[in-house]
Amino acid sequence: MYLEISNPLDYYAALYIRLSKEDENEGQSESVTNQLSMLTAFAKEHKLCVFDTYIDDGWSGTTFDRPSFQRMIADIENKKVNMVITKDLSRLGRDYILTGHYMERYFPENRVRYISLLDGIDTGIESTANDITPFRAIMNDMYAKDISKKIKCVKHDKQRKGLFIGGKPLYGYRMSQTEKNKIVVDQNAAPVVHRIFSMALEGLSCRQIAIRLNAEKVPAPAVYAGLTTGKSGPYSGMWSSERISDMLQNETYIGNMVQGRSKKISYKSKKCVRQPRKDWIVVEGTHEPLIDRETFDQVQILLGSRKNTRSRTYDFLLKGLIFCQECGYPLAVINRKNARGEDCLYFVCRTYQRFTKAGVCTCHSIKVQTVTEAVIEKVREVCEKYVQARELIPMAEKAVEEAANTESREHKTAVLISRIESLTVHLDRMYMDRLSGMLEEQDFERIYQKVKQEREALEQKLSEAERLDWEPQKQRELARALVDSFITGAWTDRELLTGLIERVELTEDKKITIHFRFRQLEAIS
Incomplete structure (x- = not known):
């Protein structure tokens, strides 16, 4: 290290340290203690004022969403830090795109001097070491990618052997206390699983099962496992028909280890995507079954028999635009008989429909036709001043001329x-x-x-x-007829409505609020 700092009193330094699980395999030289000792010695030698030390222990370099790193960035934003020192460039990060962003853009824009001791990088001076920084960042990224491939290979090998490598076992099981990567029956949750399959055999639908469990205050799987449910909402911490359906179709309950149902899209991202069933890794007979094969197969037949009856959907003008104002979820449409015995479509709150007995939200029941007519009338009222027949006639005449x-x-x-x-x-x-x-x-x-x-x-x-x-006079008459037809029926055109309206909200007392996509068209209640 031949770095020199001519004006140390001008700087308030941040000593940044990062250690991931992969780095621990490199030995003691990468340890937090070793990094801290090296950075402290450098700061002392050059008489630097250290504002704070930032340590991210156990965090991968492929992400910059690390608590201490973000705390350091906040201090930079607040002008408390104007120098960042790391042991080497890989401690800052292994994603070459984001590393380049901080090195080439963020630090210079915020007048922050960055120093990497072992690499000889110092953005405060002109140096050949600075010129090859992008190549070092790429090499660090390739190292992270290679490590990711090796870890993924080891995980896949364990999955093919039937070893459990997930975070939390499926509801009804827990991790074995004596055998690694082995799941055993959870005696507290197993009775609930047995009961769910029994109710399915009795002919109850997934929704009916969920309603019964919620009414009895049975903790949902996420609540039972003590997991955070992310964004809170009316469904949080409750049983749902989707959860029941997924459980009833999961072969883990008959003793087969089912893994690989989803995978991360990249070693740089935490986002996972669901995999098609043919790509799942299923190993038979790896643990004690909770459900016998005969019962499981009977339940699959019952679920399959309902697919055709439950796939019915209805087309209506406001499809995808109508929401419940209280819970924020889209409204569902159901078919009911009116007083004269005729089929009639009604809007109902989907949250209320799924969790009726839990008292979440209210029904909001109202005829689809009533809401649709009210929305069309309001759209017509708001937009008519923007649509003038005389402005449309030239366009209609041109269209007729082309058709002729x-x-x-x-x-x-x-x-x-x-x-x-x-x-x-x-x-x-x-x-x-x-x-x-x-x-x-x-x-x-x-x-x-x-x-x-x-x-x-x-x-x-x-x-x-x-x-x-196609005489000229006839063309003009046809053009006027087209304009009249457009002005009369435009408001019932779905393409036009979706272009104008962002969402329509229905309140508990049947009031309708329209949110337009354009600022000049204010929300109308």
């Missing part, structure tokens, strides 16, 4: 004729299949009517296209 182009008309007519002929051939082929017995009478009638209606609709379009009079 001979080549365009001939092309559209040819497409219609070709499609009609294709459907006619299709009908003839179906008739022959019916005569030969290849097609059942019921199926023939159903498909025949559908194809016939489609052909008639195309023939109607062809007839209208051939009758159109």
